[in-house]
Amino acid sequence: MRNSVIRRVLVGLVVGFSCLPATHGAQAGELVMFERPGCVYCRRFEQDVLPIYGRTDEGQRAPLRLVDLSDGVPADMALAAPVRFAPTFVLVDHGREIGRITGYASDEAFWGLLGALTDKLMPDRP
Template structure:
């Protein structure tokens, strides 16, 4: 299990667009699909505490039905094809992405890497 979490972490970091220095995210979009096993696993592992964390306060979670596409006013770097996909959005533009959910450890590591630049930015 440790190996797969590290693999997911490495793949996510490679696919992540570069963050602008001091970028402050406004929300974390979670593209999900009804019946998605990994979405349900995220709901058990992370969702109950997400809003109580510093990351959750800086980038509130907004759920999006994958079949409906991105919400109006959001510019994605590329189409979202898999559920779950987490897209970090700042002022309507994608600044980072996590495709898939393997474990809470991998999720928090990837999200931490994306939000590190938020520390000096807007709340």
């Protein structure tokens, strides 16, 4: 239990610091990663992608938020369908689901799928 709490705090710090440049100004898009404790594919994503996510174009357009799947859907978003598997990455724009990636196979597959999703984001208006 204690290791799980420590891991979530450390992951939160990495996500927070990696997304700092993206927090200036209003963000229309957000990538929400639904995860579960003990999820091997969630850990692989955290090792492969998380350290650089906030420095990428996609990370700038859609900062990452981690949500424990057992906590349910955050109140500030509306999903097109329930999330049943971890990890599931849901791209949200102004609180509404734009699309999702279910599962994590590799960083190459993730970046390709995410690029197609972030192309659907509306540009921020002044």
